[in-house]
Amino acid sequence: MNRPAFPIDELLPRIRESLAAHPRLVLEAPPGAGKTTQVPPALLDEPWLQGRRIVMLEPRRVAARAAANFMARQRGEDVGETVGYRIRFENRVSARTRIEVVTEGILTRMLQDDPMLEGVGALLFDEFHERHLAADLGLALALDVQSGLREDLRIVVMSATLDGERLATFLDAPRLSSAGRSFPVSIAHFPARREEALEHQTRRAVEHALTHHPGDVLVFLPGQREIARTHSVLENSDATRGIDVLALHGELPVEQQSRVLQPDPDGRRRVVLATNVAESSVTLPGVRVVVDSGLAREPRYDPNSGFARLDVANIAQASADQRAGRAGRVAEGWACRLWPESQRLEPQRRPEMAQVELAGLALELAAWGDANLRFVDAPPPGALAAARELLQRLGALDGGTITPLGRRMLGLGTHPRLAAMLLAPSNRDEQALACDLAALLEARDPLRSRSDAVAERWQALAAFRAGRVAADASRSALAALDQQARQWRRRLRLEHAPPSNAPAHLLGDVLLHAFPDRIARQHPSDPYRYQLANGRSAKLFDDSALYGEPWIAISELRDDPRDARVLRAAPLDEQRLREDFQRRFVTEDRVVWDANARGIAAVRETRFDRIVIESKPLAKPDPSRYADALVDAVRQLGLRALPWTPSLAQWRARVRCLRAWLPELAQGPAALPDLSDAALLDTLDAWLKPALTGKTRLDALGEQELGEALRSTLEWSQRQRIDALAPVRIAVPSGMERAIEYDYDDETDAPVAPVLAVKLQELFGLADTPRIADGRVPLTLHLLSPGGKPLQITQDLRGFWDRTYPEVKKEMKGRYPKHPWPDDPWTAAATHRAKPRGT
Structure with missing residues (x-):
């Protein structure tokens, strides 16, 4: 293959020089500059590499395959020789491989399994601007390895749109930038009509583009569902006759992905409907027009399921600019944005770290043995604490230490909830059921009904395997579930077909290992309400298929401060629960504060976690427990x-x-x-x-x-210092001691100026305002009349004598004639009494 020229080429000598002198580098280059496919081969013969491998992290499977294939073709080789890749459930590397393109979970496993990274000379983090949690973790682990074990390890962070200066400062690394190669791109906005669905708005924009602009059209849509709907609409459009309409997303077979990444062999125009995988990770030839929905599916923590789900969200401005730039790669282009011009986008993409559940990260940190890693953006403390609490329930942590089970869970490379469930069963039928349930929990719902029974979904999958598809089920969704479950069985080396039928409680007996915090028992006085192991409660819907079940394992829960709702669950067998979680069933005597009775209650409780199964009054409680209950009372009452x-x-x-x-x-x-x-x-x-x-x-x-x-x-x-610096009373010139009043404002979290209330006559002869706290804080003087009424508030006593006292004296002398009102307060004798008789 003849090697084409890339904009990054002129920067390659400087990249090699920088890495020869410094172990870290920040490389900025726009899409199409060639950084992904040209930088790794350019480093293969560097002396510092010493024949070791280069590992490049690529955030998406499509991009990992495409980059490895392109680099291999450049060398006239097949993938798996000098250049290979490893992604989930797929490995194309060999003993000869020296450039290894991996996806995010793979890199983390490599670092955890071999912190010395034997045989690896460089780690390249591509598309770091996407700020995936796994990339942030991988970089933090790599920096820890480099600082403590492998000073010779090279780390290159590559990005298309990023605050490179901030990152270079954080890494203490040089920063190099490539201008890239682009042509002018005209931007237009194409807002939706009233109540117009996205696929119809997109069709209008594509038809306009095909009529008025040359070249292929790249359409950015949030996900597979929107791509399928838009594809269906475009197939019925007159404007797309003779035009190849193609999809591009991570779930496509490799052959279809490869077809999209190559020019049409017959020279036909193409419309490519893509997710944000086409934003920066792969190159599409011939694109002159971009139609951008302004949307993407991004991970968000879903409290209903306990997992991060892909939700449709507005993209950041940096992503919009990047998408538009795709139209200007080969010639002048046109970008059509499907949102109003007045709509403002966030400047940069938010780190995944700030918006997903962190159980996986917490488990990785526990396995690493050091939670104090250097992150570009630190994990939120509250989310990290909640993640560790969940890991304790799953049996992955004991205190802060990872358990043997936790290490086995980590090796599966999936969410800790799923890993715990996959590893819990002891017989092969239940192991196969766990694989099915893992697939069901990770995928979209195969049923169109609103049923809250997990069993109905598994039964639909079992029916599909027998050649039947229920009326309310999606064949494509069930096929994807079956394939995913098969991959999990292969991963667990389980050569055992799943059962064709299973009692509903057996599904719950397996599912509870993923959701130990959501094991729930029916409330004794309300059959629709359940008490959860985590201390919360939730209700069934009125038409629930689970009504009457004494125990359930909840896989989806709509949280609500007023009334949480069970969205999906399966019944479980209490005897099996007692066998699997024997240590979490406890009977103990408790002395607690009863807020309703405003007194102490002594009871003997039998509990599963925080579910009270039985409670009986205690006649003679242990007196030593009362103090704990009274402390709890103060916590509740304030x-x-x-x-x-x-x-x-x-x-x-x-x-x-x-x-x-x-x-x-x-x-x-x-x-x-x-x-x-x-x-x-x-x-x-x-x-x-x-x-x-x-x-x-x-x-x-x-x-x-x-x-x-x-x-x-x-x-x-x-105690003595407090009395000296903030005295209770202070002596005044009259010879008396007067109290100082202190106050602290909780709303502003600041002290209020201390107050000394004193009769004016007691301060005659005192020039300056008294001070406390080593002279740093003046008292606020409340100067009082002989009758104790306020005359003046001041922190400037000298100014009061000079400017205000003459007016006060004139007014007060007639009202209090028996008290001294000297013309010169500076030399007058202070007193707390009236004038002696006869004076």
Whole structure:
């Protein structure tokens, strides 16, 4: 094959020079520049590679196959010789392979199985701008390997649209950019008509393009469903007669994908209906027109199913620009956008890390043994904590440590829920059922009915295998399910056909291993309501096929703060549940706070996880458990349930203010404690529980005991420092001591200025406003009349004497003639009394 020229060619010497001098590189190049297929071969003979392999991460299977095939043809070889690829369920590499194109899950497995990456000299991350979670994880693992084990490992991050400067800074890497090769592209908007379906809007745009513009037409649609509908509509259009209408997506057979990626042998014009796989990962010859729906199917966490689902979403502006650029690869082009020009798109694609469920990531981190990896964007802490809780239930983690089962789950390369279910059965029939259920959970629903029974879907699959298709079932969906289940059996080395029939509870007995948090028991007083193992509850629909089942395993659940609904489930056998999860059935005595009775209740409970199966009152509970129950009461009722005195509330405010005024007092080993509501509630067991020991009622806690509990974490020197820096009272020139009032504003999370309320006559002779906290904080003076009424509020006492006092004296002298009102307050004697008689 004659090698064509690519825009990236002129940059290849600089890429080689950079990697010879530095182990990391950020490479920016637009679609069509040739980075995917030209950079790996250009590095094969570099001295630092020492004959080792180059592994390139490609986010999509279509692109992985296409890139490997193109590079192999350039060398006049078959795939699997110098250049090969590995994707899910398909391996085309050999001992001779030196460039290996892999999809995301494959790279993670390589790193986990061999952190030294023996035989690998370079990792290339292609299309990194798509920000898939697996790519972010792969890069974080690679950086960890490079920093600790393999300083000679080269890491190249390649992207078409990305904030390259930010990434280069993060990686501490050089940044190279290729201008690419493109021609001008005219942009037009082609909004939908009222209530017009996407396929009909697309047909109008394609017909316009074929009539008014030359070249092939590339249409971007969200997914297979939209592609199929649009294909059907275009087949009946007069404008597409004699034109080849083709589909391009990841589920097509390899032969059909290859056909789309080659020019038409008869020179006919083509309309290619593609998912975003055509956005940057593959090259389509002859395209002069792009019709862009502005939509893509992207992973989003679906709380109904517990998995990430592909939802239709608006693309980012960077993706829209990239798609439009596809029209300008060979000549001037035209891009038609199917959304209004006034609609604004997000500038860049959001990282998958921020919008999917993280159980798979948490399991990978546990297997790696270090959760503190360097991520371009760190995993959200809340989502990561929820993922670890799920892994505990699945048996994949023990504490924070991965279990042997967890390692086996990781080896399957699928969501931990599915992996746990696939590995749980001990007999071959149930293993085959697990493969069927894994396929059902991953795929779109094969039934058109709204039934909530998992059994009906499996029975439709079993009927399809027997040559029957139910009236409400999709033949194509069932065929895809059958194929996926067969692949899972092959993956598990299970040479056993699935059973032709199975009782409904057997499906639930297998399914419960994927959803241990959604095992549910019928509520004793409401047959439509179920208590879940995770502590929540949910209701069946009125026409549910599951009505009357005592136990169910829920695979889909519509969460709702008011009333969650069971969307899909299967009944299970309680005896089997007790056998499989024996350790989660417990009987224990509990002393708990009863919020309704506002008192302590002592009961003996039998539970499965958080499902209470039986509860009986206890006549003689263990007294040592009362303190725990009283602490729970405070958690429920809040800190206001405690006997706060005004002086204790002031002490707490003083400590909180000092931490804000003097930041050094909030840090280090001698730091003052955080006494905010949140901090006190989080640490109730440490400071309050000892004070409640031996008590059976919350109101038995005395005011003094509460004060000592709060101060219990302070050293004597810290207590003295608080009194010195934030005194309760302060001496004034009259010789008296007056109280300082402290306050802390929880809404603004900031101290309120401390207040000293004092009669004006007591401050005669004092020039400057008193200060506390090592002189950093002035007091707010509430200057009072002899009768205790406010005259002035100020933090500038000197200014008050100079400017305001003469007016105050004039007004007050007649009202309070028995009190001193000197002309010169600077030299007058301060007093808290009236003038002596006769003066």
